[in-house]
Amino acid sequence: MSRGSHALSRCTRVFFSFPEVTDPARHRDYNAWHQLDHRPENLALPGVLHGERWVRTPECRAASAVDADPVLSAAQYVAMYWFAEPAAASIEEWSELGQTTLEQGRRPELDWTVRRLNGFFRPLGGRVAPGVEISPEALPHRPHRGVVLEVLRADEPSGAAAEAGFGALHREHLPAVLARPGVLGTWSFTSRDVTLREGVPGQERVRREADRGRLTVLLHWCEADPVEVAATLPAPVERPGLRTVLRTPLRSIVAGEWSWFD
Numbered sequence: 001m002s003r004g005s006h007a008l009s010r011c012t013r014v015f016f017s018f019p020e021v022t023d024p025a026r027h028r029d030y031n032a033w034h035q036l037d038h039r040p041e042n043l044a045l046p047g048v049l050h051g052e053r054w055v056r057t058p059e060c061r062a063a064s065a066v067d068a069d070p071v072l073s074a075a076q077y078v079a080m081y082w083f084a085e086p087a088a089a090s091i092e093e094w095s096e097l098g099q100t101t102l103e104q105g106r107r108p109e110l111d112w113t114v115r116r117l118n119g120f121f122r123p124l125g126g127r128v129a130p131g132v133e134i135s136p137e138a139l140p141h142r143p144h145r146g147v148v149l150e151v152l153r154a155d156e157p158s159g160a161a162a163e164a165g166f167g168a169l170h171r172e173h174l175p176a177v178l179a180r181p182g183v184l185g186t187w188s189f190t191s192r193d194v195t196l197r198e199g200v201p202g203q204e205r206v207r208r209e210a211d212r213g214r215l216t217v218l219l220h221w222c223e224a225d226p227v228e229v230a231a232t233l234p235a236p237v238e239r240p241g242l243r244t245v246l247r248t249p250l251r252s253i254v255a256g257e258w259s260w261f262d
Contacts, residue, residue: 007049008137013087014121014189015094016217018075022201023112024261027076030109031258034079037106041097042081047090050140053079054147054250057260063227064248066236071198072151072246075116076261080219082123082140091120114201119194119209121217124170128185129178139185139221144252146226148183150218151246152237157213161241169216169237176234182224191215216242226251 021030034053042048056076067073083090101107126136134142152169154162174186190213197204209215222229226249236244251260 007084008082008123008126008140010085011049011082011087011123012085013083013091013192014123015081015083015091016117016119016121016189016194017077017079017115018072018117019077019079019109020074020114020116021076021109021112021261022114026109026112027261028258030077030113031253033106033109035253035255038101038109039079041101042094045090045093045097047084047093049082049084051079051081052140053077053253054149055253055260056248056250059227060249060251063230064246065230065233066150066244066247069151069153069245071116071196074114078149078250112201114197114204115195116198117194117196120192121189121194121215122192124188124190126185126187127174127178129183132184136185136187139187142184142221144184144221144223146222146249146251148220148222148226148230148233148249149246150216150220150236150244152216152218152242153245154213154216155241157211159241161239162213165237165239165242166213166216168239169242173234173237174218177218177220180229180232180234182222182229182232184221184223186218186220189217189219191217222249 021027039051043051126139128136128139156162177186192212194209196207199205230249236247
């Protein structure tokens with residue numbers, strides 16, 4: 001399995017998770033667990049090419065241009081992992097790690113965290129902004145101050161209206177984003193099998209989105225403050241058959257600096 005940056009261009013599966021910490025007193029515990037235990041163990045797996053996590057601080061939430069999906073809106077964090085080919089074997093190894101650490105008593109977050117969205121997406125490709133000399137494959141590895149996240153929903157992912165919307169997204173919207181100051185580059189991802197959880201902990205209603213292409217995730221990497229960058233971006237996509245349901249800046253997370261919700 002190749003773990004170089006250019007292996008990302010051959011990646012066919014990325015996992016996204018949108019966690020909500022349901023106990024306001026446990027944010028520091030959650031971040032200590034994820035950053036100092038969970039993520040290092042994940043990144044040590046040969047089948048995990050890369051992984052990252054960002055926080056939706058109260059300032060980020062206030063700067064959201066679109067916040068139309070209450071399930072996604074509840075999350076305070078976004079995490080992602082890229083898997084090496086063959087993806088099925090890498091995902092199986094990764095899933096086994098999650099179960100093993102639970103059996104070792106190292107999953108305390110399960111008591112006070114709900115993953116409002118989690119599931120698998122296929123990367124559609126990356127681009128870098130004019131003047132950025134690294135490759136799109138190197139972009140996720142580059143130090144950055146955060147990202148702007150966009151989530152779009154297609155009414156009928158295989159229909160003509162969605163196809164036209166996807167075309168406008170890639171030919172018009174993304175080039176306009178890349179032209180904005182402070183944007184390093186962007187990657188887009190399309191859903192393959194996603195689970196959404198709504199409702200209070202212990203009484204969640206689970207909804208599976210297995211239609212290919214129902215959700216599109218865009219990540220725009222920022223070298224400037226993502227809150228400031230978000231304010232300069234072009235209007236969110238709103239077309240027949242394809243609409244933006246969430247656009248929010250997210251900040252990079254520095255170890256030990258976890259005071260956003262204190």
